[in-house]
Amino acid sequence: MGTVKLLKQIDNAFFREVGEIAQFTARFFQTVTKPKQEWEEFINQCFWVGYKTLTLVGITAFIMGLVLTIQSRPTLVEFGAESLLPSMVSVSLVREISPVITALICAGKIGSGMGAELGSMRVTEQIDAMEVSGTNPFKYLVVTRVLASTVMVPILSSVGIAIGLCGGYLGVNIRGHISWNLFWHQAFEALSFGDLIPSLIKTFFFGFAIGIIGCYKGYNSKKGTEGVGQSATTAVIVASLVVFVLDLIAVQVTDLLGLT
Known part of the structure; x- marks a missing residue:
C-alpha cells in the first residue's frame, strides 16, 4: 500500500508540473504579441545565449567531428569504403550529432543560468518589486529569454556543423x-534538403523548450536559496529529457514524411 501511495504521489506531481508548464507556455504566447516589445533586453539575451556559448559549442563540435572521423575510419577501411568518410561525417553531424549536442550544451549552460538567475530574482523579491512598479516582469524577463534561446540555438547548431x-x-x-x-x-554532395531542413527546424523547438523550462523553473522558484539551486538543477534535467523526446518525435515525423 505504501508503494502504491508513493507512485500516486509521483504521478500527481508529474502531471501537476506538466500542467503548470503548459499554462506557463500558454501565458508566453499570450504575452509575446502584446506591446511593448523589449528589444534591447532581447538583443542583450541573444548576446549572452549565443556569443557566450559559442566557444563551448565550437570546441565540442570540433572534437566531435574529429573523434567521429577517427573512430569511423577503421571500419570503412575494412570494407574498402574509405572514400565515403567525408559523406558519412557530414550526414551524421547535420542530421543528429550537432543539433542534439548543441541543445544539450545549451540546456546545461543556458537552462541552468536562466533557472538560477530568475530564481534568485524571485527569492529576493525583485520580480515582486517589478510588478509593484508597473513593469511586466514576465514580458521583460521570460519572453526575451525564451525568444533569444529559440533564435540562437539554431544558429549555434549551424555553426557547430561547420566547425565539426x-x-x-x-x-x-x-x-x-x-x-x-x-x-x-x-x-555537401551527400546532403540534401531532407537532411538540412528537419535538422534546422527541430533546433528551434529545442531552443524554445530550453528557454521555457529554464524560465519556468526560475520564475516559480521557492524555498529561498535552496530553491534557487533546485531550480537550476531541475531545469537542466528536464530540458535535457525534453530535448531527447523532441528529437525522437522529429525522427518519427521525418521518417513518416519520407525525408530520411
Missing part, C-alpha cells in the same frame, strides 16, 4: 590525405 566538419577534415588527414576542396565537395 573542419574537425572531420583534420581527422581524415591524420592517416590519409584529401584536399580541402574535395573534402567539402564530398561532404
